[in-house]
Structure formats: structure tokens, C-alpha cells
Amino acid sequence: MHIKNPKDFKAGLLFILFGVAASVFARGYSLGTAAKMGPGYFPLFLGLMLTALGLIISLKSLSKRRETTKKELIRFRPVVFVLSSIVLFGLLLYPLGMIFSTLLLVTISSMASDEFNMKVALWNAIVLTLVILIIFVYFLQFQIPVFPAFLRGRV
Amino acid sequence: MDLISNLALGFQTAISPQNLLYCFLGTLIGTLIGVLPGIGPVQTIAILLPTTFALPPVSALIMLAGIYYGAQYGGSTTSILVNVPGEASSVVTCLDGYQMALQGRAGAALTIAALGSFAAGCFATFLIAVLATPLSELAFKFGPAEYFSLMVFGLIGSIVFASGSPIKAIGMIILGLLFGVVGTDITSGTQRFSFGIPELADGIGFVPLAMGLFGISQIINSLEQKEKREILKMKIFGFWLKKKDLKEAAPAVARGTLTGSFLGILPGGGAILSSFISYMLEKKISRDPESFGKGNICGVASPESANNAGAQTSFIPLLTLGIPSNVVMAMMAGAMMIHGIQPGPRVISSNPDLFWGVITSMWIGNLMLVILNLPLIGIWVKLLTVPYRVLYPAILLFCCIGIYSVNNNVFDIWLTAILGFLGYVFIKLECEPAPLILGFVLGPLMEENLRRAMLLSRGDPSIFFTRPLSLLFLIMAFILLVVIAVPAIRKKREEAFRDEG
Numbered sequence: 001m002h003i004k005n006p007k008d009f010k011a012g013l014l015f016i017l018f019g020v021a022a023s024v025f026a027r028g029y030s031l032g033t034a035a036k037m038g039p040g041y042f043p044l045f046l047g048l049m050l051t052a053l054g055l056i057i058s059l060k061s062l063s064k065r066r067e068t069t070k071k072e073l074i075r076f077r078p079v080v081f082v083l084s085s086i087v088l089f090g091l092l093l094y095p096l097g098m099i100f101s102t103l104l105l106v107t108i109s110s111m112a113s114d115e116f117n118m119k120v121a122l123w124n125a126i127v128l129t130l131v132i133l134i135i136f137v138y139f140l141q142f143q144i145p146v147f148p149a150f151l152r153g154r155v
Numbered sequence: 156m157d158l159i160s161n162l163a164l165g166f167q168t169a170i171s172p173q174n175l176l177y178c179f180l181g182t183l184i185g186t187l188i189g190v191l192p193g194i195g196p197v198q199t200i201a202i203l204l205p206t207t208f209a210l211p212p213v214s215a216l217i218m219l220a221g222i223y224y225g226a227q228y229g230g231s232t233t234s235i236l237v238n239v240p241g242e243a244s245s246v247v248t249c250l251d252g253y254q255m256a257l258q259g260r261a262g263a264a265l266t267i268a269a270l271g272s273f274a275a276g277c278f279a280t281f282l283i284a285v286l287a288t289p290l291s292e293l294a295f296k297f298g299p300a301e302y303f304s305l306m307v308f309g310l311i312g313s314i315v316f317a318s319g320s321p322i323k324a325i326g327m328i329i330l331g332l333l334f335g336v337v338g339t340d341i342t343s344g345t346q347r348f349s350f351g352i353p354e355l356a357d358g359i360g361f362v363p364l365a366m367g368l369f370g371i372s373q374i375i376n377s378l379e380q381k382e383k384r385e386i387l388k389m390k391i392f393g394f395w396l397k398k399k400d401l402k403e404a405a406p407a408v409a410r411g412t413l414t415g416s417f418l419g420i421l422p423g424g425g426a427i428l429s430s431f432i433s434y435m436l437e438k439k440i441s442r443d444p445e446s447f448g449k450g451n452i453c454g455v456a457s458p459e460s461a462n463n464a465g466a467q468t469s470f471i472p473l474l475t476l477g478i479p480s481n482v483v484m485a486m487m488a489g490a491m492m493i494h495g496i497q498p499g500p501r502v503i504s505s506n507p508d509l510f511w512g513v514i515t516s517m518w519i520g521n522l523m524l525v526i527l528n529l530p531l532i533g534i535w536v537k538l539l540t541v542p543y544r545v546l547y548p549a550i551l552l553f554c555c556i557g558i559y560s561v562n563n564n565v566f567d568i569w570l571t572a573i574l575g576f577l578g579y580v581f582i583k584l585e586c587e588p589a590p591l592i593l594g595f596v597l598g599p600l601m602e603e604n605l606r607r608a609m610l611l612s613r614g615d616p617s618i619f620f621t622r623p624l625s626l627l628f629l630i631m632a633f634i635l636l637v638v639i640a641v642p643a644i645r646k647k648r649e650e651a652f653r654d655e656g
Contacts, residue, residue, distance in 0.1 A: 025347075038345075039345040039347055042606075043347060053329065057322055078375045078378035082374060083371075085551065086568060098556075112375075115544050120544070143560070
């Protein structure tokens with residue numbers, strides 16, 4: 001089988017996946033009647049519609065010619081470094097405090113770029129940490145743990 | 156007269172020192188991000204939403220609105236000077252603006268862009284003031300059936316005027332509606348799709364969703380592309396327009412303003428659509444269509460006026476009917492809800508100072524932009540030299556700190572990472588995330604109105620077809636769907652969006 005438009009095919013599959021999952025879970029909530037809709041009614045309706053749309057998109061992609069000819073470009077470096085730096089920031093914010101997690105976030109996320117330069121990244125990290133301290137902590141008074149947990153004492 | 160006393164109330168609110176400051180900040184930030192390619196008003200508003208929590212709602216909305224129309228100004232600057240559209244809405248400005256710059260008329264192009272935008276902004280502000288009260292009174296007559304059908308119409312409309320595959324856009328809307336369902340059901344108290352995660356009991360947060368889909372995923376996508384930016388070393392001179400330029404451009408400004416004002420009100424309308432359509436229109440009615448793309452001043456004046464007018468009039472459906480017509484308006488709706496204000500016809504009567512304050516601030520903001528933009532152009536152009544590798548870690552950082560501060564929990568940061576990845580997948584599959592956000596904002600409202608309508612009709616769905624206004628909205632939605640399906644129109648639509656890339 002040859003898929004003419006792989007992007008549409010995958011998009012269709014993604015919709016089917018979400019649609020089926022939504023319908024299955026919505027079946028677990030009470031449906032009610034058309035006049036007195038339960039919590040499951042609207043989501044089930046949406047889930048089924050999404051599944052149907054997904055099927056149409058996938059089926060159409062088998063035959064239809066590609067309309068766009070954008071060059072495919074998937075690289076792992078940006079995705080991995082950007083996402084992991086965010087997750088890490090979430091993990092370290094409480095134990096390490098804002099200062100250290102900010103330094104790490106900026107340095108690690110900088111590695112996502114092709115033009116990564118350790119010196120630039122570190123300077124950027126230091127400057128941004130100061131900016132956050134001044135704007136968010138000092139002026140806007142955000143409630144955020146600044147120092148590592150062992151220095152903050154008991155919370 | 157009501158109009159005058161309302162506007163007076165608005166000015167009173169908008170001119171307080173605090174609100175003036177936030178108006179200034181908003182337009183300044185808007186111009187800044189308008190100048191920088193790769194970061195637009197949608198991302199910026201998403202990123203700055205949390206920082207507005209501490210502000211009173213009026214100041215917050217004034218600032219956020221300033222970012223939107225300020226970005227239209229900033230975007231034109233880089234289009235003209237370096238042929239890099241700072242915003243999608245300034246793409247067409249590149250065509251003639253950059254050519255004018257090459258001919259040594261950069262100053263004239265910038266001046267007409269700023270003056271045209273200002274004129275458009277004034278007219279749009281006036282239009283909002285005139286239309287708002289009658290429209291919101293009309294909205295009070297709507298029952299649940301009318302509201303449901305209006306939302307269907309609005310959502311379908313947003314597809315027609317957006318780029319990309321319409322059928323996938325419908326899928327994204329439904330997905331957005333489903334995302335909106337997550338959390339506690341108001342009527343029964345049932346937890347839906349929260350999978351036992353306590354942080355999901357209140358639903359998926361608007362801020363993580365907006366930041367994930369527009370902020371994080373865009374950053375990843377830009378990093379995949381190679382960085383390329385050429386800076387033109389050019390002396391900008393001759394700000395003053397020649398009489399001939401002014402005579403040519405003034406009618407174009409008027410036409411652009413009218414086109415933009417009208418298109419901004421339509422569902423799916425806004426700055427981007429307005430600039431494209433007005434450029435096409437200008438070319439069509441010109442006596443010398445050949446000169447377009449070679450530095451015709453009308454090709455700058457009209458779309459630049461149109462995008463500003465469209466940016467502002469797109470507030471009308473949001474503030475009077477409660478229906479956001481494009482992504483930025485969905486962001487504004489999110490901002491209002493975070494501040495405990497339900498966008499809709501009640502805003503005018505229950506928060507008149509907010510409503511009129513925001514509207515008059517637009518006029519003041521436009522004035523500030525003219526003063527701000529022309530003398531500071533040198534600084535804006537310098538900003539273009541800030542490399543992306545320094546910029547994006549800063550954006551990521553502001554995102555993370557902002558998300559955390561919404562609920563003071565780290566779960567939202569992880570949720571943003573997940574949604575950012577999902578947004579990245581959407582980009583790769585050429586699924587526009589904008590309809591998803593619209594669906595997400597309207598989801599809970601749609602469900603509630605559907606339930607109420609069906610309760611009133613005792614389960615008979617014909618209520619949507621027997622009430623005249625409701626039927627009208629559904630017929631219009633149907634016509635729009637047919638319009639997308641007709642091959643000839645579809646081709647034209649794709650052509651119009653091709654340059655947008």
C-alpha cells in the first residue's frame with residue numbers, strides 16, 4: 001500500500017487515537033438523555049465525530065496527491081534539549097531553588113541550538129537569573145522558592 | 156449623548172497614571188516583539204498572561220491589547236527595512252515596502268505605515284464604540300439555542316479564513332472542544348478525563364495550553380530551521396511624505412481601514428486576513444497594477460491600515476457576544492476569565508469602566524505608537540541583531556516562571572512540556588493549532604448552551620432549526636462549509652495564503 005500524503009495519514013491516525021480514547025472514557029460517565037444530558041453525552045459525541053473525521057482524513061490521504069511540497073526536516077536535538085530543560089526545571093525547582101534551576105534551564109536549553117557556545121550560554125544564564133531576581137522576585141513579588149531547600153530551612 | 160458619556164468614562168479610566176503606564180508598556184512590548192521575527196503577539200500574550208494576575212483587570216487587558224496592535228506597527232518596520240516580516244500580518248508589506256526602501260524611500264514607507272495605522276486605529280476605536288452597545292443588546296435576546304448556533308458559525312468561520320487544510324482544522328476544533336471538557340463537570344460534579352490527577356480537576360489550564368502549543372512548539376520548530384537574517388545597512392531619511400505620496404496614499408488608507416474594520420468583525424478575521432485581502436483589493440482596483448511589488452506606496456498604506464483596523468475591530472465579537480474570532484482574541488478571552496470576567500454582552504453593563512477603558516486605551520495607544528515608532532526606529536533595527544540563540548532561552552525561562560506562578564505548582568510546567576511536544580507534532584503534521592485554542596475556549600460554553608437548549612426543548616434537536624436567529628447562524632455556517640468545499644474557491648483561498656508560508 002502506498003500512502004500519497006503521509007502527513008495527512010498520520011494526522012488522521014492521531015485524531016482517531018484521540019477520538020477513540022475520548023469515546024471509551026466518555027462511556028464510563030453517565031450518558032443521560034438528550035433532554036437531560038449527563039457528563040458523558042457531549043464528550044462521547046465529540047469523540048465519535050473526531051474518530052469519523054480521522055477516518056475520512058486518513059482514507060483520503062491514501063489517494064489524494066500531496067498539495068504542499070515543504071521539505072521534511074526532523075531533528076532530535078532541538079526537541080530533546082528544549083523539552084528536557086523544561087521538565088528538569090519542574091523537577092529541580094523545589095529541591096534546588098529558582099537560582100540554580102534557572103541557570104540549568106538556560107544552559108541546557110541553549111544546547112538545542114546549532115550555534116551553541118558554552119561561554120555565551122553561561123553569561124546568558126547569569127544575566128537572566130539576575131533579571132528574574134530583580135523583576136519577578138523583587139518587583140512583582142512572585143511566590144517562588146529562590147534558594148535550595150537545605151538553605152531555606154523547614155517549609 | 157450616551158456615546159460621549161461612555162467615551163468620557165473610558166478616557167477617565169484609560170488616562171489614570173497606572174493605566175497609561177501599562178498601555179505604554181503593552182505597546183512598547185508589542186512593537187518589540189513585532190520587530191523580532193519568530194515571536195508574535197500570540198506567544199507573547201501567552202507568556203505574559205501570568206504576570207498580569209497581580210494587576211487590576213482593566214490594566215491587564217489594556218496592556219495585552221496594546222501588545223496586539225503594537226505588534227502590527229513593529230511588524231511593518233522590519234518588513235520595510237530588512238524584508239523580514241516581523242509578523243504574519245506584515246507579510247504583504249514586504250512586497251512594496253522593501254522595494255520602496257531600496258529606492259531610498261524607506262522613510263516615506265515607514266511614515267505612511269505609521270500614519271495609516273493611526274488613522275485606522277482611530278476609526279476602529281470609533282466603530283467599536285458605536286457598535287458595541289447595540290450588538291450587546293442584541294446578544295441579550297439570544298437564548299441557549301442561538302448561542303450554540305452562533306458558536307458553531309464562529310468556529311466554522313475561523314476555518315474558512317485560516318490557512319491549511321479545512322478538514323484537519325475541523326478535527327483540531329473538536330480536539331480543542333474535548334480538551335475544554337477535561338475537569339469537573341459543573342452540572343453533575345463528575346471528574347472527566349482527569350485520570351485521578353488532582354491538578355486536572357479544574358481542567359487543563361489555559362496558560363499551559365497556550366504556551367505549550369504556541370510558545371514551546373514554535374521555539375523547537377524555529378531551532379530546526381537554520382538561522383538566517385540579513386541586516387541591511389541603510390540610512391533612513393526623508394520621513395516627510397511628499398505631497399504626491401500623500402495624495403496617492405490617503406485613499407488607500409481609507410480603503411484599507413474600511414476593509415480591515417469589516418474583516419476584523421467577521422469570525423476568523425483579524426489582522427492577518429485584513430492585510431492580505433486589502434492588498435489584493437488594492438492591486439485589483441489600481442489603474443496601474445503593474446507597479447505593485449515595485450514600490451507602490453498604496454501597497455504599503457492599505458494593508459498596514461487594514462491590519463491595524465482588523466486587529467482592533469476583532470475585539471467587537473469578543474466584548475459584545477463573548478465569541479473570540481481568532482487566536483489572539485481567544486487569548487484575551489482566557490485573560491478575562493482568569494480575572495473572573497466572563498466575556499460577553501454583560502461586560503458593558505457590569506464592568507463599564509473596563510469595557511470603555513480598554514477601548515479608549517486603544518486610541519491612546521495608537522497615538523503613543525506614532526510617537527514611539529518613528530523616532531525609535533534605529534533602536535528597533537538594532538534589536539534585530541540580537542541572535543536567536545540568546546533570545547529563546549530567555550523566552551523559555553519566562554514561560555516556565557510564568558506557568559509556575561499561575562497556581563504555584565510544578566505540575567503545570569510538566570503539562571506545558573507535554574503540550575509543547577503535542578504542538579510540535581501538530582506542526583510536523585501541518586495541523587494548525589489555532590482552531591484548537593478557539594475550540595478549547597468555547598468548549599465549556601458550547602456544552603452548557605447545548606444542554607440548556609435541549610432541556611428547554613425536552614430533547615428535541617429541532618429547536619436549533621425552528622428559532623429564526625439560530626437557523627440563520629446555522630445556514631451561514633453551512634454556506635461557509637460549502638464555500639470551502641467548492642474547488643474553484645478553494646484554489647483561490649490557497650493562493651491567497653501561499654505567501655504566508
